[in-house]
Amino acid sequence: MSRTPLDTVEHAAATPDVELPWAELGLKKDEYERVVEILGRRPTGAELAMYSVMWSEHCSYKSSKVHLRQFGEKAPQSDAMLVGIGENAGVVDVGQGYAVTFKVESHNHPSYVEPYQGAATGVGGIVRDIIAMGARPVAVVDPLRFGAADHPDTKRVLPGVVAGIGGYGNCLGLPNIGGEVVFDACYQGNPLVNAGAIGVMRHEDIHLAKASGAGNKVILYGARTGGDGIGGASILASETFDDAKPSKRPAVQVGDPFQEKLLIECTLEAFKEKLVVGIQDLGAAGLSCATSELASNGSGGMRVTLDDVPLRDSTLSPEEILMSESQERMCAVVEPDKVDRFLEICEKWDVIATVVGEVTDGDRLEIFWHGEKIVDVDPRTVAHEGPTYERPYARPEWQDALQADDANKLPRPTSGEELKDQVLKLVGSPNQASKKWITSQYDHFVQGNTVLAQPEDSGMIRVDEKTGLGVAIATDGNGRYAKLDPYTGAQLALAEAYRNVATTGAKPLAVSDCLNFGSPEDPAVMWQFAEAVRGLADGCQQLGTPVTGGNVSLYNQTGEAAIHPTPVVAVLGVIDDVARRTPVAFQEEGQLLYLLGDTREEFGGSAWSQVVHDHLGGLPPKVDLERERLLAEILISASRDGMIDSAHDLSDGGLVQAVVESALLGGKGARLVVPDGLDAFTFLFSESAGRAIVAVPRSEEVRFNDMCGARGLPATRIGVVDGDSVEVQGEFALTLADLREVHEGTIPALLA
């Protein structure tokens, strides 16, 4: 890319007619013209590089932001919110002086190209976002979606992704406590690799990405800058893979978790000594992003000497240095008299640190190379004033036919024997089967604070050893539901994650999301997106759980075929004392099983319709968020007051799936009776929302019933924890051994 002579600001002003490769860098013609208008001249090559990455879909949210505004506009009043949307990650007050930051991001396209490194660097990126807020990372979660479980390419992608998540997260010493693995042919060629992380800090330790105070130094620290991932963000994340442009493919970055572990420790040590005024991690768009965001959020300008950036490859051009997405780098703003101490800490941890610039009292971001000015921009125009698109959207014409194809009309099992066969088929299907083969490749014990980890309903981490304060996190997102109705589907994802947090005894506080969709240039996809965002914003408003931040991943499609709209929702909760947590596993024989909530004939998008009939049609289950809130309150009270010993949320697969999981985890069976007013099939397979099963010790039955009665939550006694089989009276019985064989055997048979 190097041109002679160097394309300085002066040179650019003098040569207005030079053609720059704006299209190759992913800019549209009108976007390029806007850059020229902003600058009052043509951009230099370096400026063009910066604008092109920062104005990419991935960095600028140009197609999504008109919709995302609703998260702010409809945000419920919440005292818990300390830092909201727009920073590296949102921050929530969890009490006792502690704050928690959490976020979910996508690394979908890179993980398809190079599964191991794509997934690994996804973990690395989200963890740096957490550190940049001032927090110690305490856990990660990984919601994953793959193509059909038996497709040969799934066997290429999945093991690499899982090994990459494990390889990176395990080496960082972060317990992996939650997430999901879902298979569906719609993700063939477009796997979703979302990575979430949680961090904990004291309120006073919150740090922000801003550069203030003229004369303060800008320090780049961490790995050297190399040629990896150049244009990764703008190109990989913003365009579908196009065989005609193979040169865009090998742009996946390579992770070094050891370097990141050092970065965590040395950053936290610098925070502890209060050496840092502002901080930003280098992720997508690398230095372009970090410098322009820091400068844009601060009060002054910034001057950077690019020659001082430590390089892994000395032949890199200034444009490449600005665009490089080399991993494990961060940028800190430090007062001049604290620079020496900051550098000392970096040296202690063997981390390379270099002063590359300083905050100025102007309002320009100026970047120099070999003594000449190659960038002179208003940083806001780069970081925050990118283009905004009002993409056209329209309800797809096939939506009516899809919804009319009612799953409730599918043939149902007619005998106990047939029910039994379908139960076995369900619990052994790839989506419903145990994911132990995958999760056992993740460390969930490290740090010694893990209270609950997958396959529990939510992951739970102890925050304070003395008081037992803890936080819980659950991620959910059902693309099948969202395909049938994106508004409802997004609310169902929210409801499920919210319910999962409450099921473990924690109070849901706040939401983060990762919105995975197809191409925004397709009006049908844009409609799905608009509906899902509207549904989620409305739902969060009603439940009182604000969206603290999140991520949008678009262009998840191959040719004309988009993935199911897949809004993944993470809900964070708090529990006063982790000793009160409620596990999924049945604990004691003789305890009474209660079904909480109402069961209706709701099979649209259900696991049963997929597994037994390979069908997707009808309407997803109805959402009643007031009911979800009531159910959550009951589950939390029952846990706090010791009225229940185990609980499991009901979602995909319905009641029978939940009972089988609780039974297998506890090593104790259950005898079930179909309650009055329900048929066995609906009882077992319906996916009505707002439900959970709980195991109540006999001594607590009256008190528990009284509480549900007084609060108006339907609670139906459906059986007892007992024996070594799951039996539905008058219908069938399945031994735990048989259930375990199909439930735990499926994934290893497909992937090991």
Added chain:
Amino acid sequence: MTARIGVVTFPGSLDDRDTQRAIRIAGAEPVALWHKDKDLKQVDAVVLCGGFSYGDYLRAGAIARFSPVMDSLIEQAKAGLPVLGICNGFQILTEAHLLPGAMLGNDHLHFICRDQKLRVENAETSWTGDYRAGQEIHIPLKNMDGRYVADQYTLDKLEAEGRVAFRYLDFNPNGSLNDIAGITNEAGNVVGLMPHPEHAVEPLIGTGRTDGLPFFTSILKKLVNA
């Protein structure tokens, strides 16, 4: 008067704070040691904790073994200082030749994290006195390179001298020879094992068992009674 037990932090150590907590729960005083510092701060015993020291680059434990702190540690371990190596710490001890044998990648080539059943084979070491020989315990296991190997002569010698301290039961998670999970030196002061006792010291955390606590109470008793 309680015992002071050092925990070394190498770049890439992960379970240093967890190990310090386990030492505290057992009633001893944890002392942080730093890999660049030769000074062992006159501790009564040392734990080399789990993690990926130096990213496990080159070979697990191979670089850490040359840290300044190891010079003092090797010298004092040979003179009788009790040393426990957990996971990466075990790997470092074999690299430092304080324990025989070596660790290879798991035979199934995956990282594995599970609640592992073990049998205590030797309850006479500095770190196992609070167990009974033959006792069956559950301790979390999590590693990539946990396959213990040694030549036949060494294996025979370990077995004959009762120096296999822990053995995997029911399931060999990594292909270790003779199902070996942990071993001791002749003197019984240096013990290494792949599973993580520091992650089994509190009833609520991890697997909910406290089967790992006796490691830390054993050494405390030994030191305080000494």
